[in-house]
Amino acid sequence: MTTTTAPTTAITITPARVLRSEWHKLRTVRSTWITLLASAALLLGVGILMGATYTSDGGDSDVDTVVLTLYGSQLGVIALAVLGILVTAGEYATGMIRATLTAVPRRLPVLWAKATVYTATVFTISLLTALLTFLTAQIFLSDTDQAASLTDDGVLTAVAGNAAGVTLLGLIALGLGAALRSVPGAIGAFVGGVLIVPQILGMLPYEAMDTVVKYFPTQAAAALGSATPLQDAASPGAALLALLLWATAALAVPALLLEHRDV
Template sequence: MTTPATTVPAITAAITPARVLRSEWHKLWTVRSTWITVLASVAFLLGVGILMGATYTPDGGDSDVDTVILTLYGSQLGGICLAVLGILVTAGEYSTGMIRASLTAVPRRTPVLRAKAAVFTAVVFTVSFVTALITFLVAQIFLSDTDQAASLADDGVLGAIAGNAAGVTLLSVLALGLGAALRSVPGGIGAFIGGVMILPEVLGMLPYDAVDTAIRYFPTQAAGALGSATPLPNAASPGAALLALCLWAAAALIAPALLLKRRDV
């Protein structure tokens, strides 16, 4: 007869990173909210991009806007959808009680969070990049005879499209971390909208140069600097913005990882 002392190590040995990743992949795509939020994100980005391209006129006030930013305006709305998905991926499990089964199957706990973040990051970046690429190409059909005409071969264009996708992805990972830390879907959404989106705008009203400089490295501002083919005035450089955004996302994941070890489910 197998004793508990030998059963537990055997079960633990059977839990591999690949199996945890596969489990999180299946959980992500078997939830209806994933399909709804992903399709909504794609629809916002593609729809707004086509609208901007079809209605653009040189005298409409947008002639000085970077062409990638112009065609990917919809990423702001699409990014909110993906951020909500990130919160649902983590906090949603606490609201349904599914987290108990997940952490029972993986007793070490933190591999579950790492797998969620890895699967989510890969999915969001792929969806964001492919959608942004298609949106840019379709919008350029309408912009081909205007001063906003551009191609993927132009300097900085492809990098800006990839940067846009990276910005949306890292903001969504940050939201995933907030959901995991707060363990509440409404709380996570409120913290993301209030702390990540609104707080920098409020701080920007303060008449201090130091505050203006710091705000450049806040999540939403850093993400915006990544999606431009030309340098933006009063914005962080793409390299510094990417580093800042990676640090924000990492901090958002480290906090719930520590809490997982200290809290009961």
């Protein structure tokens, strides 16, 4: 008697398939939409509040219009950072990372796919929300000294810079989550290392420290989101380069760990 074996077709793991897999995981997890909606609601809600309560004689006329209307991004970025951490450290918490790395044994494509999908999603949502917030706030500011339009010099660039800044901060958080493999640990590292440490360093009585702090992530992100140059801040080009370097470093660490450490 002859036994026949059905032919098996090997599935080739391509970058496109890894990207699709990571996009499927991101969009089907409820926490993704909770954190994205929380970030958008904070940005829009604070923007409307700032616009509705602003008066020309209130002492804030020297505040940049984009900074004023998008002030809520300072709160929203925390939600985006939590999302970035959940994208990576969340898989270690559930144990799903073992199945993911078994399917993609080269490992590094998983990290790059997670970073790519996160960046594209968060930047798109952040940019659309920032545009909506700015335009909505301007309804209330139209008769004040903060009236502006997207066609004014530097405004659209600053709105896009705000979205880029919060996205890159979230990408740093994603890298921390992948490196520490712990959701609470990565959240603590982000809040302490990215948000609090620069504030402490800025209070030290050393002139050189002021120069260094300008290029820390949160300070660089603030420089990107202003239509007019901020005092004692890096230029937008230098701020963007600094943020890109921080994000690259945050991803380089888990990339090395993935190559040399067991799951």
